[in-house]
Amino acid sequence: MNILLLLGSPRKNGNTEYMADKVIEGITENNDNVNLNKLYLSKMKISPCIACGVCEKEPFCILEDEMQDIYKYIKECDVIIVASPLYFCSVSAQAKACIDRCQMYFNNRVFRKTPIITGDNKKIGIAISSGGSKYPNQFDCLEMTMKFFFTEINADFTAKLYATETDKKHVKEQTSVISEAYEIGRSIANELKCR
Ligand SMILES: Cc1cc2nc3c(=O)[nH]c(=O)nc-3n(C[C@H](O)[C@H](O)[C@H](O)COP(=O)(O)O)c2cc1C
Numbered sequence: 003m004n005i006l007l008l009l010g011s012p013r014k015n016g017n018t019e020y021m022a023d024k025v026i027e028g029i030t031e032n033n034d035n036v037n038l039n040k041l042y043l044s045k046m047k048i049s050p051c052i053a054c055g056v057c058e059k060e061p062f063c064i065l066e067d068e069m070q071d072i073y074k075y076i077k078e079c080d081v082i083i084v085a086s087p088l089y090f091c092s093v094s095a096q097a098k099a100c101i102d103r104c105q106m107y108f109n110n111r112v113f114r115k116t117p118i119i120t121g122d123n124k125k126i127g128i129a130i131s132s133g134g135s136k137y138p139n140q141f142d143c144l145e146m147t148m149k150f151f152f153t154e155i156n157a158d159f160t161a162k163l164y165a166t167e168t169d170k171k172h173v174k175e176q177t178s179v180i181s182e183a184y185e186i187g188r189s190i191a192n193e194l195k196c197r
Contacts, residue, residue, distance in 0.1 A: 003194045005029065005038045006079035008072075010086030010097030012044040017132040017173040021163055021183050022085035025128065028187020029081070033194050039075050043096040048072070050099045057106040058113040069103045076104075076155055077119060080197070081126040081190060084148060088133035091143045101147060107154040119156040123197060126190055127157035130183075134169035160193075161186045 007026065011018050030036055046068040056064045063069065076082065086097040093101065111117040119125075129148040133140050141164050152159045163183055165173045173179055 003033070003036045003081065003197070004075075004079045005036055005081040005083065006075045007038065007040045007083045007085065008097065008100060009040065009042050010044075010084065010094040010100075012094070012096060013087075014042070016087065017165060017168045018085040018087050018130055020172075020174050021130050021132065021165060021179065022083055024180050024183035025083060025130065025163065025187040025190075028184040028189075029191045029194075030187075032188050032191035036191075036194070039079070041072065041075070043100055046072075048096070048099045048103065051102040051105055053105075055109075057109045061106075061110055061114065061116065061118055063103060063106045065103070069100065072100060072103075073106075079125060080123075080194065081128070082152075082155065082157055083128040083130060084151070085130035086144070088131050088141065088144060091140065093131075093144055093147055098147075101151045104151060104154055111154070117156070121156060125152075125155065125157035126160045126193065127152035127155075128160060128186065128190070129162045130164075132165040132168045132173055134167070136166035140164075140166065160190070 048069050049065050049067050086093040107118055131144050149159055165179045
């Protein structure tokens with residue numbers, strides 16, 4: 003089983019990476035049959051979508067950069083985890099560039115009437131985020147982005163994990179979030195055993 007972890011924070015060992023690592027720990031400690039691809043989007047060359055429209059007519063994106071590798075990882079993965087800090091109520095620019103480049107999947111489904119990723123066994127999609135503050139509906143916009151992204155890559159929005167007030171307390175000190183993260187991983191591990 004292939005797990006793809008897309009890290010949207012430009013900070014290594016930050017809150018969202020810590021949360022994602024705990025989910026991964028929950029998966030790997032409860033299922034031996036997993037292969038992890040962990041990608042730091044901020045270290046990859048991913049140009050923003052230029053809306054050239056080529057993917058309305060062709061089953062590919064013409065921009066030649068490291069997004070081409072990510073398309074392959076997306077196609078092959080069984081579980082996709084997107085972990086992004088909350089930036090102005092949405093995902094980080096690094097995560098958004100990657101997600102926008104997945105317009106290719108939307109355009110192929112809608113304009114070419116030929117979805118690129120199909121199959122009854124939907125991928126498992128997990129959204130992870132953390133915000134420095136705490137306020138109502140904080141993650142709504144990010145969650146909508148994740149929902150549309152998962153739909154286009156034939157993934158179920160299976161779980162979400164959000165942490166707040168990281169300005170006051172790093173998530174590693176927020177024990178309830180960490181145990182929730184591990185628990186999400188453990189239940190995904192069990193779900194993967196049934197596939
Ligand atoms: C550009 C920028 C925008 C931010 N916008 C928000 C925001 O809208 N809401 C919020 O609660 N925190 C916001 N924050 C704080 C981060 O979401 C928070 O520090 C997060 O936990 C960082 O995750 P990381 O450690 O994985 O990078 C912002 C931080 C930056 C740098």
